[in-house]
Amino acid sequence: EKCGYASFMLKEIAEQPKAVADTLLGRIDGSGTLSLDEVRIPPGVLREVDKVVVVACGTAFHAGLIAKYAIEHWTRIPCEVELASEFRYRDPILDQQTLVVAISQSGETMDTLMALRHAREQGARVLAICNTNGSTIPRESDAVLYTHAGPEVAVASTKAFLTQLVACYLVALYLGQVRGTKYGDEIGDVVRDLSGISGAVERVLGTMDPVRELARSLAHKNTVLFLGRHVGHPVALEGALKLKELAYMHAEGFAAGELKHGPIALIEEDLPVVVVVPSPRGRSVLHDKIVSNIQEIRARGARTIVIAEEGDEAVVPYADHLVRIPVTPTLLQPLVATVPLQVFACELATARGNEVDQPRNLAKSVTVE
Numbered sequence: 372e373k374c375g376y377a378s379f380m381l382k383e384i385a386e387q388p389k390a391v392a393d394t395l396l397g398r399i400d401g402s403g404t405l406s407l408d409e410v411r412i413p414p415g416v417l418r419e420v421d422k423v424v425v426v427a428c429g430t431a432f433h434a435g436l437i438a439k440y441a442i443e444h445w446t447r448i449p450c451e452v453e454l455a456s457e458f459r460y461r462d463p464i465l466d467q468q469t470l471v472v473a474i475s476q477s478g479e480t481m482d483t484l485m486a487l488r489h490a491r492e493q494g495a496r497v498l499a500i501c502n503t504n505g506s507t508i509p510r511e512s513d514a515v516l517y518t519h520a521g522p523e524v525a526v527a528s529t530k531a532f533l534t535q536l537v538a539c540y541l542v543a544l545y546l547g548q549v550r551g552t553k554y555g556d557e558i559g560d561v562v563r564d565l566s567g568i569s570g571a572v573e574r575v576l577g578t579m580d581p582v583r584e585l586a587r588s589l590a591h592k593n594t595v596l597f598l599g600r601h602v603g604h605p606v607a608l609e610g611a612l613k614l615k616e617l618a619y620m621h622a623e624g625f626a627a628g629e630l631k632h633g634p635i636a637l638i639e640e641d642l643p644v645v646v647v648v649p650s651p652r653g654r655s656v657l658h659d660k661i662v663s664n665i666q667e668i669r670a671r672g673a674r675t676i677v678i679a680e681e682g683d684e685a686v687v688p689y690a691d692h693l694v695r696i697p698v699t700p701t702l703l704q705p706l707v708a709t710v711p712l713q714v715f716a717c718e719l720a721t722a723r724g725n726e727v728d729q730p731r732n733l734a735k736s737v738t739v740e
């Protein structure tokens with residue numbers, strides 16, 4: 372049931388605040404302690420973990436890329452992220468102290484399933500992050516942390532992605548908690564910030580009219596580029612993937628620091644470039660670097676579409692279009708920064724006359740190889 376929405380995708384975008392809140396529900400107690408009893412891997416085992424490997428495909432892979440920043444920062448455990456379709460055909464170095472995190476909305480993606488089997492054969496423990504109760508991936512894993520996004524019908528993943536991010540943060544924080552890392556105080560703060568994040572997603576959704584208008588005005592374009600740094604880089608990749616699969620446009624995401632190593636050659640007059648700007652607070656060096664990147668591409672004619680925090684004035688002179696997102700801790704910013712990119716892709720695809728729930732050539736769950 373679309374409940375009055377023009378598409379399942381629009382409905383699922385709108386459901387994100389609830390999906391995020393539901394995924395947090397009952398997992399953080401009043402004192403800010405995480406209780407993930409459902410993660411049936413004993414704390415003793417989690418204390419011994421010396422490497423985390425995240426495997427996933429598509430949008431779930433982008434959630435994994437963001438998880439790496441959180442896991443390494445809060446736990447100091449090295450974390451690798453790999454496309455399941457590559458991992459399964461490699462000869463990866465794994466043992467019983469490796470925690471493999473398999474992320475999948477459907478729980479049926481063949482490559483992710485094969486990757487987890489490959490990992491278990493070598494003695495690694497597998498924790499699934501999944502949205503579908505009783506599906507194959509959680510059944511074959513040692514433990515599962517369910518995302519509570521509810522059924523996702525549209526082929527393009529939206530609310531599942533946000534809840535995968537929440538689950539990844541929970542896993543990272545929980546690992547930090549059981550291991551008692553030196554980031555203990557920070558973890559308490561983040562847990563509090565996470566509790567308010569559903570409201571922040573709601574606020575972003577309330578300000579999307581200019582994004583829709585902008586998307587419609589760009590419907591005739593052939594290419595859109597996306598740039599980001601740090602956790603903004605996977606957000607850029609996700610923005611580009613949404614646009615490819617829905618609008619059938621050439622869209623690419625880059626790490627902004629790579630511009631001079633090649634991609635800047637693509638910049639030409641009036642080329643739309645979406646830039647995800649990190650918070651000017653905290654790691655301000657990242658922010659300053661991206662402001663220079665925006666200046667560089669604009670000087671070469673790019674039409675800059677800047678996604679920046681409320682109150683970030685430094686970007687204003689270089690933004691042809693400015694999209695404001697709420698102030699959020701750096702690692703959590705993808706939860707709010709991705710939303711405008713979903714709306715942008717959905718609206719642009721609709722303006723091009725595409726069927727957003729069922730894009731051509733795609734299936735909701737890729738159970739074949």
Ligand code: M6R
Pocket residue numbers: 428429430431474475476477478479480483526527528529612616735736737
């Ligand atoms: O069900 P899964 O999370 O394992 O699916 C993985 C990808 O196939 C999926 O995220 C795909 O990339 C989406 N169509 C992206 O919107």
